[in-house]
Each structure stands twice: as structure tokens, then as C-alpha cells.
Amino acid sequence: MTKLSVNINKIATLRNARGGETPSVTEAAIKIQEFGGQGITIHPRPDERHITRKDVYDLKPLVTTEFNIEGNPHQSFIDMVLDVKPEQVTLVPDADDAITSNAGWDTKKHQDYLTEIIAEFKNAGIRTSIFLDPLPELVEYAAKTGADRIELYTEAYAKNYLSNKEQAIKPYYDTAVAANEFGLGINAGHDLSLENLKYFADTIPNLLEVSIGHALISEALYMGLENTVQSYLKRLAKW
Ligand SMILES: CC(=O)[C@@H](O)[C@H](O)COP(=O)(O)O
């Protein structure tokens, strides 16, 4: 079964546009879980452009499904995650000024660095996942860091899905096969949508979780949040 973790960064983006509490990030998390969402993902960035440190702490007691915190492991991020203790931390190597995440880790080059950080999270009982481009040759080094999972960075798949979905998914399939061989769990995310999700979930072997935000919150403007969450769950259902 592939779990749906809803990324609520965009709820915070909208809230921050007016500086008040509307729409409420905590209420969104509660509702998404009521509607069937199986996890809540956030990506607190150092400039707090959407999710703030306060949000992270406010959300912790309200996330009764699976709390996934994404981010570049600067010391302040590491300290916050160790303090909050979510179920999962996803390490993403994005520059502070990046508009959004735009690359996975070079796990060969950063193997020692990642190994050290991952050990800290593992000692605290937090599952670890490494954001990774669909490059099978990097999987071996991801496994050597001690990470529990990889998160496949799906922007390229989403971009090329409509023109040639078989070609678009090939590197992801190959990377997933390698991850299965090395005993790594597989998550995926970035630009997944109602349109491109089903083929991805049906093709990738042992896909454990997808985290989806931008498209889901955009689609919810027209379809409503409950209907949208449930439509995603249907795309992930195997029957
Ligand atoms: C790790 C990743 O792929 C992200 O999609 C990310 O969490 C989105 O961040 P923004 O919402 O800041 O674009």
C-alpha cells in the first residue's frame, strides 16, 4: 500500500500572504487527516516563507497519522527535528534561496556527511529518508549512509509524463529496483498530481509513500479539499 502524505506548505503560503491565521495550517492538517490523508508533510525553510518554526511545534500534537518534516539539515533544522521527533525526516539538499527543491543528494560525494546526520536521527528513533534523483548508481551510497528510505525526486517524471510516460518513468523504475535490492524503502514526491500519480504508483515496485502538496492544494481550489484528498487515495488504491 502506498500512503498519501499531504504537504501543507501551500496552506501556509496563503496564510502568510496576509500575516494572520487564515487559512489555518493546523485546521488544514486536522481536516486532511479526517478526510483520509495518511500523513502530513511540511518543509520549513530557513526564511519561513511558508511553514514557520511555530507551525512545526503547533502541528506536532495534531498529527496523529505520520508527521514527515523535510529540509536541508543545517544545525538549527537538526535541533528542531530532534526536539519535535516526527515519525520521519526527509533530508533535502536545497539552497536557502531556492524557489523550491531542485535536486537530490549526491550520495557518493556526501556519504560521510549524511551518515553522521542520519545516525543522530536514528538514535532518536526518527525514520530517515534521503531525497534522490532517479540515478540507480547513487542508491548503493544512499544505503551506506544508514538511511531507511529514499525519496525519489519526481519533477522530471511529472514534466515528461504527458509526452512519453514510459520513457519518463524508466530511470525511476531502475532506481526503485536498485533500492529494493539494497533494502531501502521508497518514497516519492514533487509535482505529482491527480493526472500523473496513478501510473507512477502502479509502476514503481514497493512504493511506500508519496508526499504531494502543490498540485493537491491547487486542485482543491476547484474540487474541495475532501474530494481532492479522496481522489488521490483512489489513484493509489490497488483494487
Ligand atoms: C522536497 C520536495 O520535493 C518538495 O517538494 C518540497 O517540500 C516543496 O517545497 P516548497 O513547497 O517550498 O516548494
Ligand SMILES: NCC(=O)COP(=O)(O)O
Ligand atoms: N516531498 C515532496 C512534497 O512534499 C511535495 O511536493 P509538491 O507536491 O509540492 O511538488
